[in-house]
Amino acid sequence: MKKKYITSILVIGMIAQIVFLSPMLIPPKDASAQVIRVMTYNIHQYYVLDPSDIEDKTGRYVFDELLKVIKESGADIIGLQENEGLRLSSGNQNGVAWLASQLGMYYYYGPATSEQIYGEAILSRWPIIQQEWKQYPRPEGIERGVMYVVIDSPIGQLNVFNTHFEIDRFKTAQREEANFLIDYVGDRKAIILGDFNTRSDENNEAYHLLYNRFTYGLVESGLHPNATEGFTSPAHAPTHKIDYIWLTRGDWNVLPDSYAIYGNPDASDHLAVLIELSS
């Protein structure tokens, strides 16, 4: 009798799990559009940028703040970086799935936690019909990679790449990553999102490789490559930009003045970059 009683508790618990997890399966509301808003956002593993003094560190997680930033932006497609929350040291949490369920979006998690990457993921208002992730060659620095998805959008199938380059101390790695990315994109008509850790105002080889191969979303929207409006880092007092949206040359119509910055230091140490595109 008591065995049946406890078994019932466990079965009810199991049903409850399915009920609570099912929001991940709810298809997003239809949001057909002729203009799409794409964004790139480094989210610093879901916790607020802490001061360097350890006695002032809060360790406060900022899921609600991130959700607010993304909602305010109205972005249709978001490339996330530093989204790996499933490490024990990050609190064992699936922030990508949570954000997707809260926004009513589809998602591709990207590299598995076991890859030991800081995380790259895609959120999309429309179904993701193809997805893959590749690790960059690593002559120095830590493991890095690039993800590729095909999104079934109202303006057709979109090839979207999302990446996070090595820090600028490792120039050789950055150059190899840029060359790998250019080869990977190939002839595809594509949108390339990411934190490239390369500054336009410095003589950075990786930046120039990308600039010569793709068009820069900021420039296409009518701004100068070194425009201060594009600064994204650090979020509390931006002095440079390392987060970019690149586009394959001649393939896209960027809406004038659509380049916009979202976010604040209470959400991440980076600001988000958004542009509007039409077919």
Place this chain on the structure above:
Amino acid sequence: MENREINFGVVVRQTGLMLLFVALFNRFVSMTFVLNFTTAGVNSTLLFVFLTMSSFSIARIRLNEGINQNLYWLVWALFTFLSVLATIDNAILGSLASGLALQFMGILLLTNLDLASVETRTSLVLATAGQYLIYAILGGLYVFSTELGKSIYYLVLLVTTLSIQISPSTPIPKPGSLFLVYPYLNFLLLFLGVPSLVATWTFDGVLVSLIPLPIYIILLSVVMSLSALVAFIYPDLVNRLSFGIVAAMYSLALLDVLLLKLFVPVSIGLVIYIALSLISATRDVTIPMFKQMFFVQQFLITIFLFLYVSAGNWAFLPSFLGVASHGLAWFYLFLSGLLVVGSIALTRRYVS
């Protein structure tokens, strides 16, 4: 299973203690990481990691005499106080308070667990399933990330405390039970604790390439709970095979999840079922030199945990730690899992 009536008050208390342990441990590790997550490298707060070893505080307990009721209540009050402090948004306070609470938690677990009783065996299964349920309710987040999560934590703390009033019992240490349950709870957090964690660990498995990821996560969650349920209903199935064969099956299943990734959902189910069943089946235990053995066990857990966490952050660590951990996260998880069956094997040598 015994014929006597099950004491649900005790089940609630023990289940609550296990859930609180896992939550506090998670808090402790993440806050200690936050304190040390800088490009400048690690700092002295990394030494907090040894607070996970509650054998320091347990060494003060006289195992054969039971625990004085006043001491028991004092430990409980301190645990509750530190437990609440640990939820405050300050990384040093969060890390230190949760680490110290784990010290007192060790004593509370020691005095509340008894694998010879149906209550502890039931609690172990309920805590395993409950852990998944909480993560499901929170949509994949952990309890200290949102106000809802913190509310759930406080609710479990309150219910656990009330259950002591409802069904008081004499706190008599059961070292053997603690010796088996402690590594399992650590393992529950490290590897089995979160459905989505296991899912991402196994993203490159065969099945996940065939079905949508959200469905895969739900499938894994159900498989894990179902395994706990089967372990509860049929705990003696493992006794039909020799311990060596069962341990080999467990190790292979673990390796499959961490490295081979061929039959992941089946392997995860096997790992949970075998671990829970073996612990339940190893009931009457008296371990000589418990304090020393428990110290070694906790030391190993701490080292494996440290190297596992280091594997993901090797770039920020001194080079020798980077070499010892880089790319080896799976290996330290595997060792943590082996420690569960290793502890069971050791304990079985002393079964009377």
